[in-house]
Amino acid sequence: MTKRPADSENASAPAARQVPMRDFSRSLPMLLLRAREAVMRQFRPSLREHGLTEQQWRILRALASIEAAEVTELARTAFLLGPSLSRILRDLEARNLIERKTAKADQRRSMVSISRDGVKLMASVAPSSEAIYAEITQRFGARKLAELQEMLGELERSLAAPGAADETTAEE
Template sequence: MTHDTPPSDLPAAESPSSLRTPRESLPIALLRARESVMTAFRPMLAKHDLTEQQWRVIRLLHENGEMDASDVAARAFVLLPSLTRITRTLEGKQVISRRRDRLDGRRTLLKLEPAGAAIIHEVLPDHRRIYQELEAHFGREWLADLLERLELLINY
């Protein structure tokens, strides 16, 4: 037997030919969908000199008020070391502030500052326009249904 030929006793489910195609692969399809959607949002973020990760942090703090840095990292899907770098950058621009929790000195709390709120208000018209374009293309109900289905998948 050569190395090029799979053993004949290998179950069909384990043969390389039984792999799903990239089009049938859920992880790959989700990544492709994300990249497709982000092509609409990246120019908006670049226009406002923001990275995707910075925008996620700013949005979270806008929506939730002051938050523990570990919670921000988890909910923004950013590793803690990356969040530290993002925090330093945003703090340097006075977009956010950070402070130690008085009750637990190990915790760092992050808060959106007026400059951060101004960014939200500057980005909002472009953000709305992109969602209007998505709704015009796919339909509001379809997008709502997609978001519900994705939430079910997330909570699987």
């Protein structure tokens, strides 16, 4: 699994490369990507059994926690772009997992809510989902996990909006 054949060829590779650029596999974006993938890899099989993708699950979870929402608000909550959300909502509606109705006061807005079927589906996924989360917590350590979550939040906040300085000393 770790060894590859044809390694005899490598003996003839040029030497070169003094500065390996500090191993780009340790760069922050790569570490975040890999960490997230490692986490999601735990969840995907269970979601898949229930016919849900990661994004669909995010939407249902978001809806379950906020009752009804406008599409724009839902996009913000589930961290999806409008076009992605638009497509996924179309599919979820066709599967009767959500419901939409145009807002009375503003014909442009549509209110989205989870349907009875959607609630049932969530109920059937939640147990295994929570078990997996618990397993992750146990493997990595609850204390460390909390720390990590805190740092991730801080990182996001420290990189938000302002173009230059940090927000605690923002002059606005």
